[in-house]
Amino acid sequence: xxxxxLRPGLSVLDRPNSYIGKTVPRPNLERLTQGRGEYVSDMxxxxxxxxxxxxxxxxxxxxxxIDATEAKKMPGVIAVVTGAELAKVxxxxxxxxxxxxxxxxxxxxxxxxxxxxxxxEAVAAIVATSRALAEDAAERVIVDYxxxxxxxxxxxxxxxxxxxxxxxxxxxxxxxxxxDAGAVDQAFANSxxxxxxxxxxxxxxxxxxxxxxxxxxxxxxxxxLTIYLxxxxxHMVQNIAAKHLELDxxxxxxxxxxxxxxxxxxxxxxxxxxxxxxxxxxxxxxIKFVADRIESFNTDIHARDHVCKGRIGVSKDGTxxxxxxxxxxGIGPYSMYPRTSxxxxxxxxxxxxxxxxxxxxxxxxxxxxQNKNVTCQYRAVGHPIACSVTEGLVDLAARxxxxxxxxxxxxxxxxxxxxxxxSPSGLRFEALSHHAxxxxxxxxxxxxxxxxxxxxxxxxxxxxxxGIASFIEVTNPSAAFYGVGGAxxxxxxxxxxxxxxxxxxxCQTSLTExxxxxxxxxxxxxxxxxxxxxxxxxxxxxxxxxxxxxxxxWASRGAGIGGEAALQAAKVLRKNILDVAAxxxxxxxxxxxxxxNSVVDVEGGQQRIELNELARIVYFRPDTLPPGxxxxxxxxxxxxxxxYAFAFTNGVQASWLEVDVQSGFVKxxxxxxxxxxGTVINPQLVDEQIRGGVVQGLGAALYxxxxxxxxxxxxxxxMADYLVPMAGEMPDIAVGHVISPTLESELGAxxxxxxxxxxxxxxxxxxxxxxxxxxxxxxxxxxxxxRVILTALGRI
Amino acid sequence: MTTxxxxxxxxxxxxxxxxxxxxxxxxxxxxxxxxxxGTHVGCEHGVCGACTIRVNGDIIRSCLLLAVQAENATVETxxxxxxxxxxxDLQAAFRERNALQCGYCTPGMLMAAQDILxxxxxxxxxxxxxxxxxxxxxxxxxxxxxxxVEATAKARKALRR
Numbered sequence: 001x002x003x004x005x006l007r008p009g010l011s012v013l014d015r016p017n018s019y020i021g022k023t024v025p026r027p028n029l030e031r032l033t034q035g036r037g038e039y040v041s042d043m044x045x046x047x048x049x050x051x052x053x054x055x056x057x058x059x060x061x062x063x064x065x066i067d068a069t070e071a072k073k074m075p076g077v078i079a080v081v082t083g084a085e086l087a088k089v090x091x092x093x094x095x096x097x098x099x100x101x102x103x104x105x106x107x108x109x110x111x112x113x114x115x116x117x118x119x120x121e122a123v124a125a126i127v128a129t130s131r132a133l134a135e136d137a138a139e140r141v142i143v144d145y146x147x148x149x150x151x152x153x154x155x156x157x158x159x160x161x162x163x164x165x166x167x168x169x170x171x172x173x174x175x176x177x178x179x180d181a182g183a184v185d186q187a188f189a190n191s192x193x194x195x196x197x198x199x200x201x202x203x204x205x206x207x208x209x210x211x212x213x214x215x216x217x218x219x220x221x222x223x224x225l226t227i228y229l230x231x232x233x234x235h236m237v238q239n240i241a242a243k244h245l246e247l248d249x250x251x252x253x254x255x256x257x258x259x260x261x262x263x264x265x266x267x268x269x270x271x272x273x274x275x276x277x278x279x280x281x282x283x284x285x286x287i288k289f290v291a292d293r294i295e296s297f298n299t300d301i302h303a304r305d306h307v308c309k310g311r312i313g314v315s316k317d318g319t320x321x322x323x324x325x326x327x328x329x330g331i332g333p334y335s336m337y338p339r340t341s342x343x344x345x346x347x348x349x350x351x352x353x354x355x356x357x358x359x360x361x362x363x364x365x366x367x368x369x370q371n372k373n374v375t376c377q378y379r380a381v382g383h384p385i386a387c388s389v390t391e392g393l394v395d396l397a398a399r400x401x402x403x404x405x406x407x408x409x410x411x412x413x414x415x416x417x418x419x420x421x422x423s424p425s426g427l428r429f430e431a432l433s434h435h436a437x438x439x440x441x442x443x444x445x446x447x448x449x450x451x452x453x454x455x456x457x458x459x460x461x462x463x464x465x466x467g468i469a470s471f472i473e474v475t476n477p478s479a480a481f482y483g484v485g486g487a488x489x490x491x492x493x494x495x496x497x498x499x500x501x502x503x504x505x506x507c508q509t510s511l512t513e514x515x516x517x518x519x520x521x522x523x524x525x526x527x528x529x530x531x532x533x534x535x536x537x538x539x540x541x542x543x544x545x546x547x548x549x550x551x552x553x554w555a556s557r558g559a560g561i562g563g564e565a566a567l568q569a570a571k572v573l574r575k576n577i578l579d580v581a582a583x584x585x586x587x588x589x590x591x592x593x594x595x596x597n598s599v600v601d602v603e604g605g606q607q608r609i610e611l612n613e614l615a616r617i618v619y620f621r622p623d624t625l626p627p628g629x630x631x632x633x634x635x636x637x638x639x640x641x642x643x644y645a646f647a648f649t650n651g652v653q654a655s656w657l658e659v660d661v662q663s664g665f666v667k668x669x670x671x672x673x674x675x676x677x678g679t680v681i682n683p684q685l686v687d688e689q690i691r692g693g694v695v696q697g698l699g700a701a702l703y704x705x706x707x708x709x710x711x712x713x714x715x716x717x718x719m720a721d722y723l724v725p726m727a728g729e730m731p732d733i734a735v736g737h738v739i740s741p742t743l744e745s746e747l748g749a750x751x752x753x754x755x756x757x758x759x760x761x762x763x764x765x766x767x768x769x770x771x772x773x774x775x776x777x778x779x780x781x782x783x784x785x786x787r788v789i790l791t792a793l794g795r796i
Numbered sequence: 797m798t799t800x801x802x803x804x805x806x807x808x809x810x811x812x813x814x815x816x817x818x819x820x821x822x823x824x825x826x827x828x829x830x831x832x833x834g835t836h837v838g839c840e841h842g843v844c845g846a847c848t849i850r851v852n853g854d855i856i857r858s859c860l861l862l863a864v865q866a867e868n869a870t871v872e873t874x875x876x877x878x879x880x881x882x883x884x885d886l887q888a889a890f891r892e893r894n895a896l897q898c899g900y901c902t903p904g905m906l907m908a909a910q911d912i913l914x915x916x917x918x919x920x921x922x923x924x925x926x927x928x929x930x931x932x933x934x935x936x937x938x939x940x941x942x943x944x945v946e947a948t949a950k951a952r953k954a955l956r957r
Contacts, residue, residue: 025891032899033887035834035874039900042833132819209838209846209900209934260836260900261934293839515897515935684894688940692897695937719843719932727938728929732921756937 012529012571012746013679016595019524019534023684026520027539028513037258040213040230041290048215048286049078051279052134053272054124054141055298056116059150059371059712060165063114063143066124071140076133079283080141081125083111090278091244093269095337097485103175103342103367105335106166110244110275116145117165117333118373119713120298122272125279127287150371150712154330155307157368165333165369174335175342175367177349181424182360187322191313195396199389200781201761203305203330204704206378207724210260211291212300214273216280225252227277230259232267232512233552238544239488240269240338241277256542262514263379263696265300267554269337272299297717302706303378305330306385308348312393313360318403318411322360323353325389329367332374338487341375342367347382347474350425352390354472355434355650356412361424371712379696381555383473383758391469391762392780395769405468405766406447409438413470427472432650433738434470437674440736441468441652445672450656458774464669465771467655467763475556475677475751476647476742478640492640493562494548495569497526499577499633501619503597503612505530505537507569510550511562512542516753517685518558522566524681525747529570530577531594532611548636556751559681560647564745565639572635580618580631581609639745647742647750651675653694653759655767661775661793664786666702666768668731675755678741679748686752687735693756694733699725700757701764705783805866807832808876816863823847825863826873834874834903838932845931848904849873855911874903883910886948895944897935905931909945917953921946 013020031037068080092107111122124141128134149163156162157172164171188194215228225247231237234254242249259266276289291299311324327348331341345365353361398408413434414421420430441447447466454464482489496508507526511518523537541547550565551557578589581599585592585608592599598607599614617624618631625631641647656670673690680686703723707716716722741748761782768789769778777792790796800815807830816825821840826832826849838846840859847858850872877883883906889895896902905928912919912927919927924945925938933941 026894029891029894029896029899030887032896032902033890033906034878035832035903036878037834037899039833039836041837042827132817207932207934209844209898209932210836211838258900259898261898263934293841515899517894517897688894688897688936691937691939692935693937696934718841719839720841724932724934725938726929726932727925727942730925730938732942733937733939 012567015528015531018528020528020681021683023682024520024524024534026517027523028519039210039258039260040215040228041210043215043228045215045217045286048288049127049129050131050134051276051287051289052126052131052138053122054126054138054143055120056112056123057119058116058145058147059119059152060148061116062146062148063112063116063123064146065144067142068124071126071137074133074137074140076129077137078127078129081279081282083109083113083123086111086125086275086278087113089245089282090274093244093337095335095340097340097482097487099485100175100340100342100346103335103340104169105174106169108271108334108337110271110278118371120373122275125275127279127283152370152372152708152710152712154305154328154368154370157330157370165371172369173366174331174369175345177346177365179349179361179363179425184322184324184360184362187360188313191321192316193397193400194311194313195393195400196311197392197396197778197780199308199310199392201304201306201385202705202783203302203375204700205297205300205302205706206263206265208261208263208265211293211296212266212270212273213290214276215286215288216277217286218280218284220284223251225277225281227252227254229254229256229273230262230266231256232262232514232554233489234512234542234544235510235549235552236489237269241274244274245278245281254544256512259514264377264381264554268301268339268376270299293719294717297722298373298714301336301376301378302373303375304385304700305375308385308389310389310393312397314397314401316401318401318408320356320358320394320397320412322358323390323393324362325352327365330370330372331367332372333369334374336374336376338489339377339482343377344382348385350427351382351386351472354386354423354427355414355470357414359424372708373714379693380754380757383471383754384697384700384761387469387471387759388762388765391766395766396778406442409468409470413438427648428644429648430644430742431740432472432648433676433740434650436738437650437652437676438470440738441654441672441674444674444734444736445654462658463661463771464656464658465767465769467765467767467770468652469759469762469766470652471650471759473649473651473754473758474646475649475754476560476641477555477557478642478645480645481555490549490551492638493550493565494636494638495522495562495566496548496634496636497569497573499573499611499615501615503536503610503615505532506540507537507566508540508547509562509566510548510552511558512553514553516553516558516689517682518553518562520685521559521563521681525563525566526570529567530574532597536597548638556753559749560745560751561639563681563749564747565637567747568637568639569635572637573633576632576635577614581614583626583629584609584614584617641744643744649677649750649755651755651759653763655763657764657767657771659768659771659789664789666784668698668729671731671733673733673756674736674738675752676738676740677752678739678750680737680739681749689752690735690756691733693753694760695725695730697757697760698730698764701761701782702784801864803864803867805869805871807871808873818862818864820863821859822861822863822866823858826858832873832875836900836903845908846901846904848907848931850907855907874906877910885951886910886913889944889948893940893944893947895936895940901931901933905933905941913945913949913952917949919949
């Protein structure tokens with residue numbers, strides 16, 4: 001029985017002319033296709049100056065002195081500001097959360113004071129009338145460095161002979177978590193086969209097409225700071241900026257217009273962005289910072305960088321008896337503020353083995369400091385690691401016992417009728433659909449035919465492989481993510497809806513829009529509940545002065561949390577409108593409905609009054625309404641899930657690929673995804689979230705890698721050397737759905753943003769190993785570059 | 797290097813006279829001096845394609861061309877192509893297919909897409925992918941973009957018959 005069978009009666013989602021579940025174009029696309037977007041990098045304000053950050057060329061160095069005498073004489077230069085000077089305006093921060101017990105970090109300054117801890121950390125700010133003039137002047141700033149020994153190898157970061165990056169912390173261990181559930185040793189002892197492997201995940205980064213950009217405008221006239229920033233969490237930025245600039249939160253406004261890509265990269269507090277805000281306050285004028293691409297590579301958060309040892313115990317009949325992992329991850333010199341850099345490792349511990357039934361699971365995760373750029377949350381936090389380790393081990397086990405990879409999954413995936421249930425790591429699953437999803441995937445890809453084709457081609461020396469990976473996905477996070485750890489990152493979202501004087505609907509939401517479709521889903525939900533056509537609904541977002549307080553758009557929470565708030569707010573407004581209509585029409589609210597922008601009789605559906613006429617009466621002729629009746633054409637509601645800390649979703653992916661054993665190149669031929677995100681609001685938007693996510697995961701699987709040398713120098717900080725997926729190498733991606741709505745909300749939506757990225761690397765790795773199985777090769781490292789493949793094949 | 801040079805060119809059908817530093821690239825000239833911010837800058841070294849515009853009928857990377865090199869040139873940006881209606885059908889196809897998410901790559905992507913549509917309405921998916929392989933999109937995974945371009949090609953071909 002699926003969840004949809006459990007939903008009692010008709011809900012607001014079942015109203016006539018509902019937009020829920022329909023593909024309608026996003027309202028903002030006309031503007032964006034005409035090149036009329038408003039990205040921060042496009043903005044200019046009167047008296048605006050530009051800042052360039054001089055960045056440390058060393059991974060670890062003492063700053064003995066900075067001489068800006070010549071730089072200050074250069075044309076157009078307004079100021080050259082050092083870390084020590086800026087520290088008078090902005091206080092340092094420490095990226096820890098109390099619920100991640102033992103997590104430690106050191107105070108981080110907006111601009112380095114005394115010591116630079118990674119190549120690319122800002123050591124001085126040069127402010128000038130143009131970016132070019134600021135760059136000219138930056139070349140004249142003389143910094144006297146004393147190079148220190150950098151800590152670059154995470155495998156030796158905890159060795160006694162390795163220098164400690166922050167003396168005050170005592171060692172380079174930022175965080176450790178241990179978990180031991182069930183009877184692991186016994187389960188391994190009782191297994192017919194125990195398979196081990198070490199999985200290696202390269203560092204990669206978001207490469208948002210628009211680099212990070214901020215325009216900070218401190219207006220001494222009204223003592224307010226307006227921060228124009230492409231962020232995913234405006235209220236979080238408001239709080240942090242106020243806190244560290246010693247302002248009242250009400251003195252800070254964060255405006256987020258169009259954002260040229262985010263993917264978690266733009267949900268953090270970056271030192272250079274905070275420095276730009278501080279410079280605006282210091283210099284009493286608008287200051288703009290736009291990272292160039294080299295700065296993006298050196299300072300946008302990096303992600304992954306794990307070495308994870310994994311072990312699986314299986315019986316000959318395919319029963320998985322136990323999982324064990326030992327994960328090590330390097331996070332740079334600081335835990336990122338305020339979300340911290342320990343969340344990913346924590347997530348890996350949570351998610352490994354998640355789709356499977358075994359209660360026996362042991363895990364250790366250690367998070368260590370390094371003199372490299374900071375790492376933090378990026379799309380599908382921890383998911384690709386957990387999925388690749390779990391699904392890699394399951395495939396290895398299947399091969400060892402001679403079982404088809406699909407069959408071993410069928411025998412061990414949690415049954416679809418077993419919910420609600422818990423996982424060994426303490427997760428609570430409301431309703432997942434692993435088996436229904438796998439069945440659907442099998443039929444979409446025609447698995448048996450592909451296997452036959454594979455065997456046929458192999459005889460001709462063509463090595464094709466099929467990779468399969470099931471996964472669970474964390475979405476709709478509640479306060480358990482950050483709030484309980486003391487961070488002022490709101491887990492709830494709010495929506496205010498109002499009917500204006502011409503019968504149009506205005507929605508203000510705390511969600512932001514970075515292309516996922518927040519505007520569209522809000523308009524679709526509100527339009528459906530109110531009975532108003534979408535053309536009449538306008539959505540306002542991304543402005544702390546003009547939207548309800550809320551979390552924003554991250555961790556796949558837009559539809560599930562912000563969408564439910566929109567639904568509840570619209571329900572209240574609907575009731576208010578019907579109360580007014582009943583007063584005007586001398587009817588009863590329950591006898592009336594709203595359909596196609598008009599109040600109608602429930603019985604017979606006869607049109608009674610258009611909403612614009614109703615609004616006219618309310619706003620301009622309230623004297624005609626009954627005495628004492630006060631119409632209220634605005635309503636606000638907030639929402640956060642309370643029963644389940646997270647909405648877990650699930651899915652399964654498959655890859656069909658070909659490995660050229662001469663060159664080591666992998667050609668992706670086709671990709672399939674089946675995903676269950678509960679109620680689908682706009683099928684096209686969900687599919688495109690998944691496709692985009694898949695390609696991000698494919699980038700990590702095959703190309704993307706931040707390569708550091710032993711001195712901590714990032715050697716490929718440009719788009720020519722750091723490869724990203726382009727159209728020519730990417731396959732078509734088929735997407736299918738199983739729908740199990742969450743019963744916790746009326747909308748029933750879970751998130752869909754992480755699913756694609758979660759499983760893509762795992763299926764490619766499994767597919768490559770499947771293709772290379774005649775050679776007895778087992779690769780557990782990404783990116784799967786030709787060098788990695790040819791090395792494994794013994795050809796180089 | 798620091799003496800501005802006078803240039804004259806046509807941008808979106810309008811004559812433009814300006815003084816520019818020899819080191820100024822055409823993308824920055826369009827964005828900062830003419831306020832035509834539809835042309836985007838992503839990598840500034842010719843890889844990402846966000847700054848793709850049309851100069852004398854050919855698509856180029858405006859971050860790799862200096863403004864002084866555009867002397868006497870005919871420059872067309874996304875603003876010009878939008879206002880003339882030349883790519884209205886392609887823009888509609890992008891909209892209907894959700895072939896963009898953040899929209900930052902979109903002006904450059906539309907320029908490159910229009911280029912192949914002008915050259916070859918028979919291009920198959922692989923050829924379209926190949927033609928667009930110099931334009932980076934982090935959001936869509938490209939599939940929807942290929943769909944939108946393919947649909948436009950088919951529609952234009954049908955109109956010709």
